[in-house]
Amino acid sequence: MTATLPADAKAPDERLLHASPLHRLLGRPELGSVIGAVAVFLFFAVIADSFLSSLDTVLYAASTIGIMAVPVALLMIGGEFDLSAGVLVTSAALTSTMFAYEMTANVWVGVFVSLLVTLAIGFFNGFMLIRTGLPSFIITLGTYLMLWGANIGLTKRIQGTVSTNGIDDMQGFESARVLFASSVDVGSFKLRVTILWWIGLVVLATWILLRTRWGNWIFAVGGNKDAARAVGVPVHRTKIGLYLGVAVAAWISGQHLLFSFSGVVQSAEGRGLELHYIAAAVIGGCLLTGGYGSAIGAAIGALIFGMAKQGIVYAQWDSDWFWFFLGAMLLLATILNSWVRTRAEAAR
Numbered sequence: 001m002t003a004t005l006p007a008d009a010k011a012p013d014e015r016l017l018h019a020s021p022l023h024r025l026l027g028r029p030e031l032g033s034v035i036g037a038v039a040v041f042l043f044f045a046v047i048a049d050s051f052l053s054s055l056d057t058v059l060y061a062a063s064t065i066g067i068m069a070v071p072v073a074l075l076m077i078g079g080e081f082d083l084s085a086g087v088l089v090t091s092a093a094l095t096s097t098m099f100a101y102e103m104t105a106n107v108w109v110g111v112f113v114s115l116l117v118t119l120a121i122g123f124f125n126g127f128m129l130i131r132t133g134l135p136s137f138i139i140t141l142g143t144y145l146m147l148w149g150a151n152i153g154l155t156k157r158i159q160g161t162v163s164t165n166g167i168d169d170m171q172g173f174e175s176a177r178v179l180f181a182s183s184v185d186v187g188s189f190k191l192r193v194t195i196l197w198w199i200g201l202v203v204l205a206t207w208i209l210l211r212t213r214w215g216n217w218i219f220a221v222g223g224n225k226d227a228a229r230a231v232g233v234p235v236h237r238t239k240i241g242l243y244l245g246v247a248v249a250a251w252i253s254g255q256h257l258l259f260s261f262s263g264v265v266q267s268a269e270g271r272g273l274e275l276h277y278i279a280a281a282v283i284g285g286c287l288l289t290g291g292y293g294s295a296i297g298a299a300i301g302a303l304i305f306g307m308a309k310q311g312i313v314y315a316q317w318d319s320d321w322f323w324f325f326l327g328a329m330l331l332l333a334t335i336l337n338s339w340v341r342t343r344a345e346a347a348r
Contacts, residue, residue: 029285030297032336036329037300044311051314056190062306063198066299067253069280070201071245073298076281078242079222079290080136082125084143085246086273091147092118092254093265094155097164107172115251122247126240148271155267167263181259194256205295222290279326280305283333304329
């Protein structure tokens with residue numbers, strides 16, 4: 001004999017069901033990356049003598065990836081990619097320095113113009129995505145190729161060479177350098193401003209994902225954009241906003257690139273960095289199919305990058321092993337993240 005519920009009885013809301021701390025832990029996207037980060041840290045702490053005494057350099061290397069990995073992770077949670085992110089960083093730096101130099105303007109004018117140009121490129125990616133319906137892979141691959149060609153072609157046309165002229169003697173350079181490329185000694189630890197930018201972006205992105213309606217929209221459009229649209233989520237506005245977020249981070253990274261090297265930028269830089277950003281997000285728990293991931297996970301993925309990159313140097317290995325190590329970490333993290341997510345869903 002089976003019991004039946006009264007017609008007016010309602011099933012309990014699963015959001016109100018009690019979940020054990022273990023189940024909640026298994027449901028976190030960044031769990032796999034935390035395990036990986038601990039393993040990488042212990043590995044290099046043992047085999048590389050100067051690793052522990054150079055953590056400031058490790059964090060700096062991680063921050064240069066992490067600034068971009070965080071908004072790229074949000075974009076991937078929203079179900080899209082941006083293959084132009086790496087060269088966009090160089091475009092932002094080139095726009096600042098060439099505008100300021102050619103117009104003999106205050107450096108801050110070039111920085112502001114660079115922000116506008118970078119935002120325009122981000123908007124272009126999002127607009128083309130929603131207007132054409134083409135996959136973001138194709139849209140941003142096209143943008144990547146156009147920016148790569150424009151970076152080199154315009155620099156050679158305007159500057160007469162593939163690198164820009166220095167602007168370190170121009171008005172406003174020092175104040176801009178303080179904001180984008182300065183450092184402060186805290187005892188024996190050199191705290192670089194990019195670490196603060198990185199932490200700030202992680203906090204902001206985490207707040208957006210977990211505490212705002214915009215975060216709900218991001219998860220919704222990444223999980224099922226048609227279903228999200230049916231319940232009133234502004235899909236187009238959300239996707240354009242995500243590409244604008246990537247553009248802002250590219251602008252920040254571009255200014256750091258510019259003001260770290262006396263205002264001189266090599267126009268061919270940035271190629272391949274987009275794979276670093278995507279890999280950091282995937283290692284951090286983001287799914288390639290969208291709808292799942294976290295900003296904290298992407299930050300931990302970037303930290304793994306920094307530890308591997310510097311740890312290989314301190315261990316005195318051939319630097320080419322970095323790519324092998326990176327590929328292995330990507331595969332292992334993806335497998336672990338998939339296993340963790342499967343176990344978490346089975347435990348519900």
